[in-house]
Amino acid sequence: xxxxxxxxxxxxxxxxxxxxxxxxxxxxxxxxxxxxxxxxxxxxxxxxxxxxxxxxxxxxxxxxxxxxxxxxxxxxxxxxxxxxxxxxxxxxxxxxxxxxxxxxxxxxxxxxxxxxxxxxxxxxxxxxxxxxxxxxxxxxxxxxxxxxxxxxxxxxxxxxxxxxxxxxxxxxxxxxxxxxxxxxxxxxxxxxxxxxxxxxxxxxxxxxxx
Amino acid sequence: xxxxxxxxxxxxxxxxxxxxxxxxxxxxxxxxxxxxxxxxxxxxxxxxxxxxxxxxxxxxxxxxxxxxxxxxxxxxxxxxxxxxxxxxxxxxxxxxxxxxxxxxxxxxxxxxxxxxxxxxxxxxxxxxxxxxxxxxxxxxxxxxxxxxxxxxxxxxxxxxxxxxxxxxxxxxxxxxxxxxxxxxxxxxxxxxxxxxxxxxxxxxxxxxxx
DNA sequence: AACCTTTCTGACTCGCCGTCAGATTTTCGG
DNA sequence: CCGAAAATCTGACGGCGAGTCAGAAAGGTT
Numbered sequence: 001x002x003x004x005x006x007x008x009x010x011x012x013x014x015x016x017x018x019x020x021x022x023x024x025x026x027x028x029x030x031x032x033x034x035x036x037x038x039x040x041x042x043x044x045x046x047x048x049x050x051x052x053x054x055x056x057x058x059x060x061x062x063x064x065x066x067x068x069x070x071x072x073x074x075x076x077x078x079x080x081x082x083x084x085x086x087x088x089x090x091x092x093x094x095x096x097x098x099x100x101x102x103x104x105x106x107x108x109x110x111x112x113x114x115x116x117x118x119x120x121x122x123x124x125x126x127x128x129x130x131x132x133x134x135x136x137x138x139x140x141x142x143x144x145x146x147x148x149x150x151x152x153x154x155x156x157x158x159x160x161x162x163x164x165x166x167x168x169x170x171x172x173x174x175x176x177x178x179x180x181x182x183x184x185x186x187x188x189x190x191x192x193x194x195x196x197x198x199x200x201x202x203x204x205x206x207x208x209x210x
Numbered sequence: 211x212x213x214x215x216x217x218x219x220x221x222x223x224x225x226x227x228x229x230x231x232x233x234x235x236x237x238x239x240x241x242x243x244x245x246x247x248x249x250x251x252x253x254x255x256x257x258x259x260x261x262x263x264x265x266x267x268x269x270x271x272x273x274x275x276x277x278x279x280x281x282x283x284x285x286x287x288x289x290x291x292x293x294x295x296x297x298x299x300x301x302x303x304x305x306x307x308x309x310x311x312x313x314x315x316x317x318x319x320x321x322x323x324x325x326x327x328x329x330x331x332x333x334x335x336x337x338x339x340x341x342x343x344x345x346x347x348x349x350x351x352x353x354x355x356x357x358x359x360x361x362x363x364x365x366x367x368x369x370x371x372x373x374x375x376x377x378x379x380x381x382x383x384x385x386x387x388x389x390x391x392x393x394x395x396x397x398x399x400x401x402x403x404x405x406x407x408x409x410x411x412x413x414x415x416x417x418x419x420x
Numbered sequence: 421a422a423c424c425t426t427t428c429t430g431a432c433t434c435g436c437c438g439t440c441a442g443a444t445t446t447t448c449g450g
Numbered sequence: 451c452c453g454a455a456a457a458t459c460t461g462a463c464g465g466c467g468a469g470t471c472a473g474a475a476a477g478g479t480t
Contacts, residue, residue, distance in 0.1 A: 007427095016477080017427065036335035038247070043467060052429045057469065121331055124390055125246035135394060159411050166400050166408035170388050177383030178376075180334055184345060190376050198376040201369050202416060217458095226446075227458065253436060262460045267438060 008061050021059045023049040028066045033114035037067075037121065064122070068129055071119040074112040075137040081105060085144035087151050090208045098200040098207075102175075106196065109179045117180070142168040148207045157209030171206055175199065218271050231269045233259040238276045243324035247277075247331065274332070278339055281329040284322040285347040291315060295354035297361050300418045308410040308417075312385075316406065319389045327390070352378040358417045367419030381416055385409065 004012045005021065013021065027048040031040055040063060046053045060066045084101040088094075109116070122130035145168035152158035178199060185195065204210060214222045215231065223231070237258040241250055250273060256263045270276045294311040298304075319326070332340035355378035362368035388409060395405065414420060 011426090014426065014477095020427080036331075038331075038335070041467065042469085053468080054429050054470080055427085058427075062469085117331070117334060120390075121246075121248075121327070123394075124327060125248070131394060138391075159415075161407055161411050163400060163404040163408045165398070166388075166395065166404050167412065169391050169395055169400070170384050170409060170412055173387030173391060174380050174384035177387040178380050180330075181348075181379050181383060184333075184341060185376065185379055188375070190373060190379070194373040194376050197371055198373045199380060201371050202377065202380055205369075205415065206412060221457090224446090224457065230458080251436065252438085263437080264439080264460055265458085268459075272438085 007058050008065075009058075013059075017059075020049070020051070020055065024056055024059055025066060025069060028063070029070050029115060032067065032070075032118060036114075037118045064127070064129075067115065067118050067122070068133065070115045071130065071133045071137075074115050074119070075133060075140075077108055077112065078137050078140055081108060082140055082144050085141065085148065087148055089148065089204060090152070090155070090157065090210065094208055094210065095200060095204050098204040099196065102196050102200045102203065105175055106179060106192075109176070113179070116176075120176075138169070138172055141172055145171050145207065152207060152209050159209075167206065171203060174202065217268050218275075219268075223269075227269075230259070230261070230265065234261075234266055234269060235276060235280060238273070239280050239325060242277065242280075242328055246324075247328045274337070274339075277325065277328050277332070278343065280325045281340065281343045281347075284325050284329070285343060285350075287318055287322065288347050288350055291318060292350055292354050295351065295358065297358055299358065299414060300362070300365070300367065300420065304418055304420065305410060305414045308414040309406065312406050312410045312413065315385055316389060316402075319386070323389070326386075330386075348379070348382055351382055355381050355417065362417060362419050368417075369419075377416065381413060384412065 005018055007013050007017065024045060027045045028040070031044055031048065035044070042053050042056050042063060045063075045066075046056050056066075060069075081101065081104050084097070084104055089097050119130050119134055123134040142165070146164045149158060149162060149164040149167045153160050153162060153164065178195065182192075182195060186192075215228055217223050217227065234255060237255045238250070241254055241258065245254070252263050252266050252273060255273075255276075256266050259265075266276075270279075291311065291314050294307070294314055299307050329340050329344055333344040352375070356374045359368060359372060359374040359377045363370050363372060363374065388405065392402075392405060396402075
């Protein structure tokens with residue numbers, strides 16, 4: 001197991017090259033956010049870091065590879081969310097706990113939405129590498145959710161017609177997608193708090209049966 | 211109010227041209243499905259209908275315009291779904307009604323997923339025309355959902371910390387996104403019926419409080 | 421300073437985009 | 451059925467970004 005970073009041709013790279021690669025990744029993330037994946041051009045990324053397009057191809061075989069790397073980095077930031085999904089939401093402070101999870105999830109989404117959107121598109125269009133990254137990220141959260149649902153069914157608080165895995169997926173789906181709607185909802189008068197509280201209430205209900 | 215269809219330069223077109231335009235739209239939908247929006251090329255669309263790229267530009271200023279048209283057509287197919295969202299799910303056959311809605315929604319999604327995915331991407335990346343189309347489509351369903359939630363809150367079956375508009379959005383979000391996960395979930399053992407029944411149960415719970 | 425390794429880039433080919441002038445097909449009055 | 455006019459289609463072209471590669475530049479070592 002090595003922490004070495006490789007260039008596109010497979011050689012291990014030094015510290016100067018590592019810095020260049022980092023700048024390219026940051027520029028990719030920035031432009032992905034500003035222009036969207038459909039207008040993301042290697043020329044622009046290169047220009048942004050003040051190098052030539054050829055330099056980009058020293059480190060990545062194509063733009064996808066850079067985005068994939070960013071998606072993996074986003075997955076790292078998702079890990080702390082799991083700690084907020086411990087069983088026990090059926091206690092009296094359950095709704096509060098749900099709220100704290102929603103806060104953390106919203107912050108996570110705000111930071112990475114452009115990359116996550118790109119990741120999801122690629123995954124849905126069938127790219128296996130993006131699929132793998134997305135699945136890994138989703139399973140982190142879904143495993144914890146699934147445990148909560150299973151517990152709720154066992155305690156007869158939740159209907160046994162719920163499939164725990166699917167329910168966990170549905171909860172993730174709802175969180176992810178609702179946040180993608182946010183800018184548009186804001187324009188129609190739903191502010192951050194309304195979204196936050198409603199999502200927390202729905203999660204609380206779906207996961208505990210209360 | 212006219213049913214005339216226009217070419218890219220604004221002139222009204224005849225029946226031959228209309229047929230060509232239709233073929234171009236169908237080819238666009240087909241290739242969008244097969245290759246995804248990132249690899250959708252005008253050359254391929256043209257080749258598919260056996261014409262030259264220049265012909266494409268007779269009818270659409272760019273690929274976006276064709277996709278937008280397809281998205282509008284998809285919205286038409288969404289309208290019948292609203293009829294399945296009449297209030298009264300709190301009656302004894304509520305869960306069954308929820309199941310029928312999910313069936314219809316799944317069929318709708320299966321037919322149009324490639325176009326809807328493209329529409330959503332464009333909308334989320336800030337394209338105002340796609341935003342408008344998506345909002346129109348979502349509001350169709352959301353208006354009906356919102357009425358059900360409001361009724362549930364009034365009857366004290368649902369928590370009054372739920373914002374009806376946001377709840378409606380969350381329900382749409384869950385449906386949409388969960389179906390996007392389907393291929394991947396299938397690979398992990400969640401079959402169509404599990405998804406169908408779980409989603410129906412969750413909708414029933416979120417909308418009626420049962 | 422001479423040499424070697426790492427990193428970067430100019431310059432090139434290729435393919436797609438979008439345009440436009442002109443070719444082809446269809447329509448229609450006589 | 452003919453010829454002209456209108457509608458529709460396309461070949462050919464300029465422009466731009468993708469991706470490659472040989473060689474230049476920068477940095478390190480003795």
